[in-house]
Amino acid sequence: MTEQTDRELIGAFRNGDDSAFNLLVLRHQQRVYWLARRILGAHADADDVVQEVFLRVYRGLARFRGDSEFTTWLHRIAVNLALNEARKQKLRNFFRSDLLHDEVPSGSDDPERILLRKEEQSLFDRAVATLPPRQKTVFVMRYHEGMKFDEIAAALRLSTGGVKSNYFHALRRIDRFLKERER
Amino acid sequence: MNCIPFDERLLDATAGSAPAPLTAEERLHVGSCPLCREAAAGEERLLRRLGAAAASAAASAAAPGPGSAPDPGPAYWNATVPRLRRRLDASPKFGDVPGPLRVLLPAAAAVALAIVVGVFSAGPVPVVGGAEPPVRSLTEAELQVLRQTERHRALLDPSGWNGTEETTLAEFLADLIDDDPDAGLLAVADPLEVIAQAGDWEFADIVGSLEMGRNNRR
Numbered sequence: 001m002t003e004q005t006d007r008e009l010i011g012a013f014r015n016g017d018d019s020a021f022n023l024l025v026l027r028h029q030q031r032v033y034w035l036a037r038r039i040l041g042a043h044a045d046a047d048d049v050v051q052e053v054f055l056r057v058y059r060g061l062a063r064f065r066g067d068s069e070f071t072t073w074l075h076r077i078a079v080n081l082a083l084n085e086a087r088k089q090k091l092r093n094f095f096r097s098d099l100l101h102d103e104v105p106s107g108s109d110d111p112e113r114i115l116l117r118k119e120e121q122s123l124f125d126r127a128v129a130t131l132p133p134r135q136k137t138v139f140v141m142r143y144h145e146g147m148k149f150d151e152i153a154a155a156l157r158l159s160t161g162g163v164k165s166n167y168f169h170a171l172r173r174i175d176r177f178l179k180e181r182e183r
Numbered sequence: 184m185n186c187i188p189f190d191e192r193l194l195d196a197t198a199g200s201a202p203a204p205l206t207a208e209e210r211l212h213v214g215s216c217p218l219c220r221e222a223a224a225g226e227e228r229l230l231r232r233l234g235a236a237a238a239s240a241a242a243s244a245a246a247p248g249p250g251s252a253p254d255p256g257p258a259y260w261n262a263t264v265p266r267l268r269r270r271l272d273a274s275p276k277f278g279d280v281p282g283p284l285r286v287l288l289p290a291a292a293a294v295a296l297a298i299v300v301g302v303f304s305a306g307p308v309p310v311v312g313g314a315e316p317p318v319r320s321l322t323e324a325e326l327q328v329l330r331q332t333e334r335h336r337a338l339l340d341p342s343g344w345n346g347t348e349e350t351t352l353a354e355f356l357a358d359l360i361d362d363d364p365d366a367g368l369l370a371v372a373d374p375l376e377v378i379a380q381a382g383d384w385e386f387a388d389i390v391g392s393l394e395m396g397r398n399n400r401r
Contacts, residue, residue, distance in 0.1 A: 022264045029263050033255075043255060054267050175229045 006070040013061055021061070025054050028071070031145070032078045038140040039082040041129065049085060053078045068154060075147075075155035079137055086133050127177035135170040142167050186212070186219050 004012070004023070012020040032053050037046035056077055064073060131139060141152045142163075149167070153160045205213065205223075213219045 022268075025264050025267060026260075029260060047255075047259075050263065051267060051270065054263075055270060058267070058271060171229060175225065179228075 010061060010064060010070060021058055028074055035078050035140060035145065036082045038144060039137055040085055045085055049078065049081050052081050072151065072155050079156060083133060123181060127174040130177055131170050131173055135166045138163055138166040139170040186216060
């Protein structure tokens with residue numbers, strides 16, 4: 001059986017099929033979670049954002065006009081809520097990099113290689129964590145989510161030039177951070 | 184020949200396409216131009232790091248999450264929908280409203296809306312917390328003022344983006360604060376508040392605050 005598209009699920013929901021919403025959540029929850037997790041760091045904060053995003057989606061689906069893609073709309077809600085949460089935490093908490101590592105992953109690989117890989121990844125994550133909110137958001141959406149610049153611009157309601165500028169600065173900051181740690 | 188636009192090459196490269204190999208003429212230029220030599224080395228270094236980070240993330244078991252953060256696990260993912268359903272069930276629904284109120288509530292809402300529209304059309308009102316701030320484009324005259332100081336000029340032209348294309352006041356402020364979080368507006372106000380209220384600020388106030396912040400640091 002062919003999988004229903006987002007548009008079809010939204011149509012079904014609007015026609016009274018409440019379970020279509022469940023499918024939308026199952027399909028997109030990981031994307032929303034990891035976007036929020038990368039922006040906010042802590043699992044608990046990302047979890048709050050996931051819940052709030054889908055509550056808003058549920059309440060807003062009836063008004064969703066479909067001018068843009070559902071995922072663009074979803075990203076916009078997720079990013080706005082994540083940034084609101086970041087604002088609440090204020091800058092001092094926002095720049096904490098240790099939260100991303102608040103749980104230890106398990107693995108059965110060679111311990112030395114795991115350690116090396118973890119160190120490399122941890123350093124990179126720390127570099128990303130030090131980015132200012134907007135640069136971090138753009139970087140996460142471009143680099144981790146693989147979104148195009150114009151898609152990010154649409155989701156964040158920025159100009160494409162502004163998105164590129166933020167992304168470029170993010171790259172430079174990451175580079176500087178890693179370079180300093182190598183000395 | 185002119186210097187090579189390494190910044191654009193970098194953006195293209197990280198947007199999915201590998202940067203085109205330098206032509207013989209470009210290689211010759213890189214050999215003789217210290218700026219391009221530095222930029223070429225920077226491009227190579229950064230792409231190598233991004234590549235290594237991506238490979239490392241892919242090698243970890245946590246994909247699609249960040250490389251070093253673990254997946255919360257199937258129990259978590261399976262619980263999302265039931266948790267949402269519980270919250271939706273707990274929140275009041277229109278269907279729970281007693282019969283007569285179902286008619287009266289929309290009427291009351293329409294009256295309230297009419298009052299709000301009347302108030303708004305009577306003149307400007309301050310931005311209420313949580314509302315999206317109005318955003319306007321910088322005018323050419325304002326951009327001209329910004330270009331007159333070196334720091335502002337640099338902010339307006341950080342990567343070949345000249346700040347004139349669809350630049351909004353809120354974007355400009357956000358970039359400004361991102362670029363120099365210890366300076367300028369931080370000295371006089373919470374930058375996040377400034378961004379939230381950006382649409383309400385007079386341009387002269389923004390420039391004034393920047394100058395004030397700079398003077399305070401001296």
